[in-house]
Amino acid sequence: MERTTFCLLFYIRRTKLNRNGEAPIMMRITVNGVRVDASVKKTILPEFWSAAKGKALEKKREYKELNLYLDSIRLRIMKIQRELEIEKVSVSANSVLDRFQGKDAPVQRTLFEVFREHNDKCVQLSGTDMAPATVQRYETSLKHTQDFVWETYHKKDVLLDEVSRQFIEDYEFWLKTEKKCCHNTATKYLKNFKKITRIALAKGWMKNDPFLEIRFSLDKVEPDFLEDSEIQKLISKEIDIPRLSQVRDIFVFCCFTGLAFSDIHGLGKEHIVEDSNGVRWIRKGRQKTKIMCNIPLMEVPLKILEKYSTNEYCKKHGVLFPVLCNQKMNAYLKELADICGIKKTLTTHVGRHTFATFALANGVSIESVAKMLGHTNVQMTRHYARVLDRTVIREMSQIKMDLHFSM
Numbered sequence: 001m002e003r004t005t006f007c008l009l010f011y012i013r014r015t016k017l018n019r020n021g022e023a024p025i026m027m028r029i030t031v032n033g034v035r036v037d038a039s040v041k042k043t044i045l046p047e048f049w050s051a052a053k054g055k056a057l058e059k060k061r062e063y064k065e066l067n068l069y070l071d072s073i074r075l076r077i078m079k080i081q082r083e084l085e086i087e088k089v090s091v092s093a094n095s096v097l098d099r100f101q102g103k104d105a106p107v108q109r110t111l112f113e114v115f116r117e118h119n120d121k122c123v124q125l126s127g128t129d130m131a132p133a134t135v136q137r138y139e140t141s142l143k144h145t146q147d148f149v150w151e152t153y154h155k156k157d158v159l160l161d162e163v164s165r166q167f168i169e170d171y172e173f174w175l176k177t178e179k180k181c182c183h184n185t186a187t188k189y190l191k192n193f194k195k196i197t198r199i200a201l202a203k204g205w206m207k208n209d210p211f212l213e214i215r216f217s218l219d220k221v222e223p224d225f226l227e228d229s230e231i232q233k234l235i236s237k238e239i240d241i242p243r244l245s246q247v248r249d250i251f252v253f254c255c256f257t258g259l260a261f262s263d264i265h266g267l268g269k270e271h272i273v274e275d276s277n278g279v280r281w282i283r284k285g286r287q288k289t290k291i292m293c294n295i296p297l298m299e300v301p302l303k304i305l306e307k308y309s310t311n312e313y314c315k316k317h318g319v320l321f322p323v324l325c326n327q328k329m330n331a332y333l334k335e336l337a338d339i340c341g342i343k344k345t346l347t348t349h350v351g352r353h354t355f356a357t358f359a360l361a362n363g364v365s366i367e368s369v370a371k372m373l374g375h376t377n378v379q380m381t382r383h384y385a386r387v388l389d390r391t392v393i394r395e396m397s398q399i400k401m402d403l404h405f406s407m
Contacts, residue, residue: 004091005032008077010054010070014046021045027073029093036093038101040073042066076100109205110157111149115142115196131287133262133326141192148174160206163197168210184218191216224344225354231255233340235300243324244339247332249304250321254351256301258359258373261348262287265323272297272305272320286374293374356381 007030012023022043029036044066048057055070056063080099084091119138126135148171149155168190175186200206226234234252239245254264263286271284280302282295297305308314313322323329326348333346344350352373359369360381370381 004085006030006081006091008074010040011051012044012046012049017046018043023049025049025070027077029077029096031091031093031096034093036097038097040070042069109160109200111160111163111196112142112146112157114160114200114205115145118196118199127287131262132265133287136326137188138192141189144175144179144189145171145193148178151178160197160200161208163206163210164208165210165212165214168193168214182219184221187216187218224350225357226255226342226344226350230340230342230344231354233342234336237340239336239339244332244336246322247324247329248336249307250323250329251333251336251346251348251351253301253304253321254348255354256298257282257295258352258355259293259295260286260352261323261326261329263293263374264321265319267320268318269320291374291376293372295372 007028009028009030010025011028012025014023017023020043023046025040025042025044026037027040029038044056044063048059048063049055050057055067058064058067077096077100080096081091084095084099089095119135119142122130122135122138126132146156149158152170152174171193172186172190175181175189176183179186181189194211197206197210201209231252234248237248239248250264253259254261257264259267259282263284266287267282267284271282272280273283274280280297282293282297285292305320308321311322314320324332330347333348333350337344337346356369356373359372360366366378366381370378373381375381
């Protein structure tokens with residue numbers, strides 16, 4: 001490797017005196033024989049300058065301070081030389097001077113500027129390379145982060161280099177205490193946030209990784225599902241409130257088909273097909289994974305489909321159901337559970353869990369259930385199989401057995 005020669009000296013321009021007879025002080029940076037000159041924005045009377053030492057004669061207090069100023073410039077220049085070598089940037093007289101004058105300083109990007117750019121790109125990919133629910137989750141993550149920064153630092157934005165390990169730890173604590181997020185929900189928001197820092201690190205907008213050595217782990221949560229009796233309560237309950245009746249129908253449809261909210265939201269006539277035996281099926285690629293789902297339609301979901309076949313909203317928008325946003329659906333489902341006397345927290349995903357659990361409990365192979373759910377592998381489906389252990393124990397405990405044991 002070629003050795004770099006480096007030299008820095010200070011001198012005065014005796015031919016450029018100002019009205020007070022003072023000469024401008026200059027610095028000369030020389031790298032491998034190539035030099036560049038620049039003013040240090042200071043002047044001095046020529047008789048008080050030592051050309052041999054490259055500094056002022058300390059006969060006055062002000063000249064002592066001037067020499068301290070020149071020493072600080074020398075230290076800064078030497079530091080810049082080391083920085084460029086560490087960064088593996090070509091060290092030249094011009095590159096050192098540019099760094100000193102701030103001409104090559106990287107643009108200081110802010111956290112929410114980068115977050116917003118990322119989310120805007122996600123919106124453009126929504127429905128093609130990214131599920132709408134994922135896009136919405138990043139929007140919620142951005143909103144939470146903005147609220148955290150404002151409440152904690154009283155700022156509308158922060159520089160990317162201000163995002164430290166302590167920032168991440170404080171944010172996690174805030175999510176769990178102020179937003180009442182459970183561990184798994186807080187972790188998902190932190191994973192969303194980590195993606196933004198990865199983008200910034202890759203583009204050189206951040207120097208340090210705030211997530212270094214932070215490992216995410218999720219608590220194991222067994223998915224909740226409804227029993228036969230609870231589903232029957234929902235189906236048979238007379239509901240006079242249109243919005244709750246509508247939400248009930250869509251939820252029950254999910255219980256009998258296993259569709260996720262994002263999939264039933266965009267369900268159209270083109271996704272219903274009839275085979276040679278007259279059985280009607282749902283054939284639709286999952287919004288999340290693009291895996292094709294093949295789900296036979298039983299009596300209950302067929303009746304629900306028929307009920308909404310003349311719905312004005314559905315005809316106008318080319319969909320099979322007038323689905324609300326996920327947030328409203330979940331809010332109304334909690335209200336519905338209270339009305340029907342169901343002591344469980346209902347969400348749109350509980351319907352999917354219910355379908356998978358009952359299919360497995362009734363002897364449908366795990367491979368077939370995985371195919372209907374649109375899972376990429378059966379390991380995901382085994383998550384529901386574990387729930388069945390509780391069901392088996394409960395059902396076995398109800399069996400009365402008279403055992404006579406004799407020796």
